[in-house]
Amino acid sequence: YERIGTPHGDHHDLWINPSNNTIMAIADDGGGQVSYDTGENWTTYHNQPTSQFYRVTTDNHFPFRIYGAQQDNSTVRILHRSPDGSINESHWESTAGGESAHLAPHPENPEIVFGGTYKGYMMMKDHSTGQTRSTNVWPDNPAGSGAEVMKYRFNWNFPIMFSPNDPNKLYAGSNYLHVSTNMGQSWEVISPDLTRNDPETIKSSGGPITQDNTGAEFYANIFAMAESSIEPGVIWTGSDDGLVHVSRDNGKTWDNVTPKGSPLRNMMNCIDIHPTQKGGAYLAATSYKFGDYTPYLYKTTDYGKTWKLITNGIPSNYYTRAIRADKVRPGLLYAGTEWGMFVSWDDGDNWQPLQLNLPITAIRDLHLRDNTLIAATHGRSFWMIDDLGPLQQIDDKIAMAGHHLYDPKPAYRMAQGGGWGSPNTRLVGENHPNGVLFNFFVKDYSDEKKVELKIEELDGTPIRTFSNKSKDRGNRLNVSEDKNRFVWDMRYEGFKEFDGMVLYSSPNRGPKAIPGTYKATLTVEDEEVSQEFEIVKDPRLPNSPEDFKKQFDFLIAVRDKVSEAHQAIIDIRSIRDDINYFSKKLKEKEGYDEILAMAKELDKKMSVIENNIHMTKNQSRQDPLNYGIRINNRLAFLMADQQRGDFPPTNQADEFRKEVSAELDTEINNLDELIRTSLREINLKGREMGVQIISDRFDKVVKP
Template sequence: MKSIFSLILVLLVSTSYGQEINNSSYKDISEGLNWRCIGPFRGGRSAAVTGVEGKPMLYYMGSTGGGIWKTKNGGNTWENISDGYFGGSIGSIAVSSSDNNVLYSGGGEVTVRGNVSYGYGVHKSIDGGRSWKHMGLENSKHIPRIRIHPKNPDIVYAAVLGDLYKSSDDRGVYKSINGGESWEKVLFANADAGAVDIIMDPENPDIIYASTWRVRRTPYDFSSGGEGSALWKTTDGGKTWEEISKNEGFPEGTLGIIGVTVSPVNPERVWTIVENEKGGIYRSDDGGETWENTNSDRNLRQRAWYYSRIYADTQDENKVYVMNVAYHMSADGGKTFSTHYAPHGDHHDLWIAPEDPKRMIIADDGGAQVSFDAGANWSTYKNQPTSQFYRVTTDDAFPYRVYGAQQDNSTVRIRNRVDWGTISEDDWESTAGGESAHIAIDPENNDIVYGGSYGGFLTRKNHQKNQNRSINVWPDNPIGYGAEGMKYRFQWNFPLFFSPHDSKKLYTASNHLHVSNDGGESWEVISPDLTRNDPSKLGPSGGPITKDNTGVEYYCTIFAATESYKEKDLLWVGTDDGLVQVSRDGGNGWVNVTPPGLPEWSMINSVEIDPFSDGGLFVAATSYKNGDYAPYLFHTVDYGKTWKKITNGIDENHFTRVIRADPNKIGLLYAGTESGLYISFDNGNNWEAFQQNLPIVPITDMTIKHGNLIVATQGRSFWILDDMHLIPQYMEKKPWHLELFKPADAIQMGGSTKESKTEGQNHSGGVRVHYFLEKELAEDDTMSIRFYEGQNLIRSFSNKPKKDEGELGDPELGTNLLVWNMRYPKADKFEGMLMWWGTLQGPKAPPAEYSAELFLNGERYGTGHKFKILKDPRSEGSEEDLRMKFDFLLDIRNTLDETHDAISDMRLIKSQIKKMNELIPEGKNQDVVDKGNDLDSILTEIEKTLYQTKLKSNQDMLNYPIMLNNKLAHVASLASMSNDRPTEQMMLVRDDLTKKINEQLQKWKDIKNVEIPAYNELIRNGKINVIGLPEE
C-alpha cells in the first residue's frame, strides 16, 4: 500500500543549540508552544489611520492595544506589521509623502478613556512596515500625532501628550532632523499639559500649528482643560512659537482639547474644534490672526475629550470634516454640517487622499474602514482581530465557548474550536450584558447567561428562547451622576459569578456583596460596605468644562471577588481602592486582610484561589492610575494573615492585571501584565516572560479549561494555548537531548491548520505530538514516530519515509510538532481516477488507548507514551458503535485498496500486452497475439465493471454511470457522516457491492495465476525477439 495519508506537519523552530535546559529556564524547548487567535474578527478601537498618496489600495491602521496593521487591498483584509517588533496602543502613524516606504509610529492612544493603554515611544520603518526600529521618546506614554516634512523624511514632529496620571516634563512637541535618531523638545506648555495635535502648512512646512491639552486621570476622576491648554503656531520650523488661542475671536476662558487643520487649497484657512464653554468650530482665514465661530452645534463637540478631531478636504477649501459619535461634513466653510455614519460609531481619525478627496480611511471604536466614494460606502470592520476584552470565562458545552465583553461593542460567546475550516462569524454571537461586562454562565444550562455592564446594568439571556430579562440589583439609572448619591456603587466592570458549591447562588458586587438564589429576580446584601468609602473620591467626574459621568470613575467599589471552590462559604473580595477582605462564614463576618506591601489606593484587579492551599489566595493589583506602573502580586496561605510579594523577574514597568494558578501542577503560575505574559514554576518566587507567538498586548484576564490556557486581551481578541500539558513535562527533567513528550488525550473531532486573514485559527484536531532535538541529526540518521494500539502498529512517520510511512520532514533544532489526524492510511488511488461522492479516506482510530514511540536508526528511544483517543461528547453512538463503524470503514478501505491495486496491475498488464504485440512481426506468432488480445478484452471488461473507464472530467458521471468502486466508496462517505454505527442498509449494500467486487477480483486472480503464466509460456515457446531491428 502506498503511503498516502493525510498528515499535518508543523515544524516550530527553536533558537537553541546545544544548551542545557533546566527547570528555571526552559525557553529553548518551549518554543514549540504556540498560541492561536480564535477571534472574534470584529475591530476594536482605533485612533490612528493613514493612506498613501497615489496608492489607492494601501492603508495603515494603528489600533489601541493591538499594534499596527496594513491593508494592500482597500480594507478587504488586514495584516499586522508590528508583531515581532513592538505592540501595545498606537496613537499615531504617518507615511512620508516624499518616500512612502518611510513610516513613523507613535505609541499611546489619544482616546484616553478609562481603559486607556500607553505606548512605547516612536518606531520607524524604511521598508513599508516590513521591519521597524525603535527611535526613542520611550517616556512619552501617549503620542497622538506625528507629522513628516513633505520633502525630507528625516524631519519629523511628534505631539507628546505624556503621562495621564502624573505631572511630567516629557510632554510637548518634539522635533527630529535626523530621522528620529535624536529629538529636541521645541514646544512645552507645562508639566500637566501635553501636545495633542499638529498640522503643517502644506505650502510651507516651517509653518506649523499645534495644540496642547491639560488632561489628567485618577482612579476616581477625569479632568479635561485648564492651564496649558492652548493653540500654537510656529513659522520657523519650531524654533519659536506664538500662542494664537489668545488672538481675536478665539473663545475666552478655560480651554480644553483643541483639534486643528489647515486647508491644502488655501493655507491661510485654519479650522479648529475647541472644548470651551463657548466651544465649537472656529475658523481663521488669515493664518490664525483672527477667528470666527462658525458653528457651536453640540453634536459636533459632545464628549469633547473623546473626539475633537477636524480635517480639511484636500481639494475644496470650503469643505471640512469633524469626528464625533457620527462624523460630520460641512461644504460651506464650517457654517452648517451634515451628519454621516460609517459602519461603526465614535470616530477618532480621518485621512483624505490628496489627489482624490473621495478616497479616505476613517478610524473609530470599531477599527478602520476605507471608502472610495466620499463615505457613501465603507469597507467592513469585521475583518480585524483587534477586539478589547475586559474578562474571560468559559462554559461547559462541547466544544466549549469563550465569553467576554468587547469594549465599544457587545458581549460575545465564541466556540474555541470547530469541526473544520476556521472560526468564522457563524461561530460566535452576542450574549448577556454589555460592553464592560463580567459574564457568568448558569452551571446547569450553558444557554442561560448572565452579564453586567456599566451603571449596575444586569441581564439574563436565555439563548434557547432568545429572551432577555433585566435583573439589576437596584434599577436606578446613575448616568450623569457622581458616585456619592448612589445607593450601591457599581464599577464599570463589576464582578459577577456563581458559587462553586451551589448552582443557584449568583453573586455580584457593588461596594457591597450581593447574592441571588432565584436567577436575579431578587437580591440580598450579604456584606457591609467593604471599601474605604472615602467621600472625597465619590464626586462627579469631569470638568472643569464638561462632566463625564458614565461610571468609569465610580470609586470605592468591589472590583474582584470569588468564593473558594475548596471551602464552602469562604469569600474573598478585592476593592478598587486597595483593600482585600475575607469572610469564612458566607458573608456574615468580614476581616480586612490587605497585604501590607500594597500601595494605598491600588486596584485589586483579580483574585485567584490557590489550588494547593486551603487558606491560599493569589492577588493581582495595579496602581498605574496613581502613576505607579510597578507589578503587584501577592500570595497568602493562611487566609490573609500573612502575605508574600511575588514579582521577582517581572519588568518593573509591566503592571499586573491578572494571576492564575495551574490546577494540576503545584507552583505553576501565569501572570498577565500590560505588556504581555509571564510564567513561574516556583509559586511566584521567580518569573520569566512567556510570550511565544503571543503579540505584545495588554493581558486583561485568563482562565484555564480542559488543559487550555485562554487569555483575554485589550486589543487582540482571544488567544488559546492548546498544549499546556507540556509545561509540567518541561519542568520535570534536565538536560534535554532527544525527547518525545507525552501527548495529551485527543478527542475524535476534526480541525484545521488553515490560516485566514479574516477568521479565527482553529484547533488542528488530531493527536498533537511534540518532540525535542538538541543537536542536528546526522545525514544518515533515520528518525521515526510510530503510533500503536497495543502491539499493532497503526502509523509511522519518518524523516526518510519508506513505503507505507508518512512524511516527518526534516526535524529542526528545538521543539517540533507532528499532528496525526487519527486516520488509518487511505486506499490507494490509480492514475486518472475520478469519483462522485465517494471517499478513499482511512477510518479514524476509534476511542481507545494508544501509544506513541520515537525511534532513532531503528532503535526505540525512551519508553514511549500512552494516550487516549476519546469519543466526541456530541456523538450519539456508544464506543461499541464507533468500533463497529471503524471496522466497517476499514473493511471498505481494504476492499477499495485491493480493487484499485488490481486495476493498476491490470492496466500494467494491458500495456505490456500492447508492447508485446507491437514487437511481433505481422503474420508471426499469431497464437501469442490472439492470447494477448483475449486477455486484454477480459481485463478491460473486469475494469469496466469495477470502474467507469469513460470518465475524463469531474461531471462525466452524469453521462456515464458510476461503477462498483465508486458505489462502495459512497457507502463509506455516508457511514462517515455520523459518529454512530452504520445502518443495516449500509451493511447490506456494503455486502452486496463487496460480493460483486470480489467476483471481479477473483476473475483477475484467476487470470493472474493461470492465464498470465500461460501467456508467458507462449511467449517463451515462440522465441520472440524482444530486442532487434525491423525486418527489411
C-alpha cells in the same frame, strides 16, 4: 471646524499622511479605518480582530463558549471550536450585559447568562427564549450624580460570578458583597463595606464647568472576587482602592489581609485561588492610574496573613492585571501584563515571556479551561493556547533530551470540517484542530535525520506511520528545529490507490479510530519515545461503544475490498506492461507469433475484468458523469456515504456491501483463473523459447 463622520466613535488616534493629506487613518473603539478622500468615505472595521475585551470566562456548553464584553460595543459569547473549518460570524452572538460587563453563564444551563455594566445595572438573558430580565441588586439610577448618592457603589467593571460549589448561588460585588440564591429575584448583603470608603473618592466626577457622572467614574468598590473550590465558604475580595479581604465562613466574618507594602490605592484586578493549597491565593494589582507602572503580583498560602511579591523577571514598567494558576502542574503560573504574557514554573519566583505568536498587546484577563489558556486582550480580541501539555510537562530531563514527544491531551472525536472554498482569514478565527495534537521537539534537526511518528492500537496493530522521508503527502511529517506540532485526524489508512484513478464522489478517507486508548511512538534515528493517549466520544452523542465498533468494522471491511479491487487493477496493468514490452521486442522476430497471440488474448480477457472492476474511460473529474461507475467506485462511495456521522451501518448498507463484494469476488476469481492458466501457459511457453514474458513477481501464482 467641520464635523467628519466616521464608522465608529471614541477615537484614540488620528494619522494624516504628510505627503498626501487626503489620506488619513483613525483608531477608535471599533478598530482602525482608513480614508483616501479626506474623510468622505472610510474603510470598514469589520475585517480585523481588534476587540477590546475586559474579562473572559466560559460556559459548560459543549463545545464550550468564550464570553467577554467589548469596550464601546456588545457583549459576546463565541464557540471556542466550531463544526466548520473556521470560526466565523455564525458562531458568535451578543449576550447579557453591556460593554463593561463581567459575565456569568449558569453552570447547569448555559442558555441562562447574567451580565453587568456600569451604574450597577445587571440583567439575565435567556437565550432559549430571547427574554431578558433586570436583576439589579438595587435598581436606582444614579446618572448625573456622584457615587456618594448610591446605596451600593458599583464599579464600571463590577464582578459577578456563580459559586464553584453551589450552582444556585450568584455573587455580585459593589462596595459590599451580595449573594442571590433565586436567580436575582432577591439579594442578600453578606459583608460590611470592603473598601476604604474614602469620601474624597466617591464625589461627583468632572468639573469645574460640567460634571461627568456616567457611572464609569465610581470608585471605592469591589473590583475582584473569588471563592475557593477546595474550601467551600472561603471567599476573597479585592477593591479598586487597595484592600483585600477574606472570609472563611461564607461571609459571616471578614479579615482585612491587604499585602504590606502594596500602594495605598492599588487596584486589585484579579484574585485566583490556589488549586491545591488550602489558604492559598494569587493576586494581580496595578496602580497605573497614579502613574505607577510597576507590576504587582502576590501570593499567599496562609489566608493572606503573609504575602510574597512575585515579579522577578517581569520588566519594571509592565504593569499587571491578571494571574492564573495552572490546574494540572503545581507552581505553574500565567500572568497578563500591559505588554503581553508571562509564565513561571516555580510558583512566581521567576518569570519569562510567553508571547509566542501573540501580538504585543494589553492582557486584561486570563481563563483556564479544559487544558487551554484563553487571553482577553484589550485591542486584539480573544487568543487561546489550545493545549497546555508542553508547558505542564517540561522539566530538566525533558529539556536536556535530544528529542521528546509530549503526552497528548484527550481528543474529542467530533464532526468538524469546512465548506466550499477557503475562508477569508481576516474575517474568521482559527478553529481548534480537529484531531489528536502531538507536540514534540527534535534538537539539532537536519533533513538527513529520519523522524517517524507511528500510531498504533495498544496490542501493536499499526494504524498510521508518518515520516519526514515519506513521499506520500498524506503520510508526510513536517519537522523543524525544536518545537513541532502534528495533528492526526484520527483516521486509519484509506484504501490502496493506483495511478490515474478517477472516482466519483468518493474521497479516500480511512475510518476514524473509535473512542479508546492508543499509542504513539516518536522515533528519531533509532531512539524512541512513546506516549499513550485517549480518543474521547463527543458527549452530545447517544452512541454506545458497540455502535462505534460496528461502524468501524464495516468501514474497514469496505476499505479492504476497495483495496482488493485496486490491487487487481494494479496487477492487470503490470501484466499488461510486461506483455506490451515484450510484444514490441518480439513482433519483428520470427517464431513468436503464437505466444504473442496468446498474450494478446490474455490482455483482452483481462481488459474485460478491468473494466468490470473500474470504469477505464474515466480519465478526468467530470468523466464519471458520462460513463457508469463500476464495482470499485460503488464500494468506495459506500465507504464515504457510511462515514456521515457516527452511526452503525444500516441494514441495507450491509446488504449492499455483501452484494457488491460478491461481484468483486467473481471478477477476482476470474483474474486468478487467468493467471493460473493463460498466464502460466504463456510463461511456460516463453521459457521453452528462452524468454520471460511476465514478471517473476507472479511466480507464486504461476507455479503449478
